[in-house]
Amino acid sequence: MSETIRISVVICTYNREKYIRKTLNSIAEQSLSYDTFELVVVNNNSMDATTSLVEAFIRDNPRMQILFCNEPNQGLSFARNRGIAESQADVITFLDDDAIAPVDFLEKALELFYQTSDTLAIGGKIIPEFVDGKPNWYSSFFWGVTGQFDPGHTAGHILYWGKFPCGSNMTFHKKFFEKYGLFNTNLGRKGVVLIAGEEKELFSRVKEHADKRRVWYYPELLVYHMVDNTKLNAAYIKKFSYGFALGEKLEVAQAPFFKKLTRYIEYTLKPIAAMGVAFFYLTTGRAAKAGMLFRFAWWIVDGIWSRNK
Secondary structure (H helix, E strand, O other), rough: OOOOEEEEEEEEEOOOOOHHHHHHHHEEEEEEEEHEEEEEEEEOOOOOOOHHHHHHHHHHOOOOOOEEEOOOOHHHHHHHHHHHHHHHOOEEEEEOEEEEEEHHHHHHHHHHHHHOOOOOEEEEEEEEOOOOOOOOOOOOHHHHOOOOOOOOOOOHHHHHHOOOOOOOEEEEHHHHHHHHHHOOOOOEOOOOOOOOHHHHHHHHHHHHHHHHHEEEEEEEEEEEEEEOOOOOOOHHHHHHHHHHHHHHHOOOOOOOOHHHHHHHHHHHHHHHHHHHHHHHHHOOHHHHHHHHHHHHHHHHHHHHHHHOO
16 A cells, blocks of 8 residues: 555546546545545446546546546446455545535545544535526425435534435545445446445444444535436436335345334335425425425335335
8 A cells, every 4th residue: 555645536437428527627626635645436337428538537637646447347336346445545535426526625534534533434515516407396305316415514423313424425444344344236326227225224234333433424524416407307306216215125125024114114104204295385385396295205105115117
């Protein structure tokens, strides 16, 4: 391991020609010295111009320490695990291929990570940038769709709150994966198939142990996630809903009957409660919010109880 590389930035990418260069540029512009971090880009079989755009970025930034590799097994979890294997630093941070890291992100991540001596993982806020404008039906129920994450303004032990670092803003010590294993490759997006649950399942392995106090949330650690109209329409949200439901089902597929039944009931009651909120929206003149939320909730219930779609 290089003595100077303090943090590895892992970006897993699949068909993201629209945003990948902006994401990479945000890493090139970091306040942290190029000598102290590396960039690991894992291409997960992209079929658009992503590869050529990454190669052009590498040519344009010869001073950066960059590894570009392809993971042939399709799936975000496969790609993330490959990124972990390729990383040289003890601290690894994940950034999505359509996200922007503020200029001080890596510097701040290291400062916060070593604020306590026994940290295993940290996370922060993910703020959506609505490229085409925020739709009038959007509410906190759709944070999972856009990757938005904001548990508040207070730092703390996030697993105690029933939440976990996710998506574009997760930073780990390598010892985390040595102790608790890698991302579950049965879960996570696989190309255009929107299976979810890999981050939740990963951190669930820690929740029952004293180590859960070693996972922190810091509100000042920000990233911005670019969201456009390709994710803000009924067809995508329906696809996301069924993928979310499938992820929940896969996570408990081998679990004892009562644990499996509890999960099914949980993700029946939660959408039913959301339908109640949708009715409130309708009665208060917010028909657009009501209509999309009702469909979202119904698609999750249908996905939980029906055969996989």
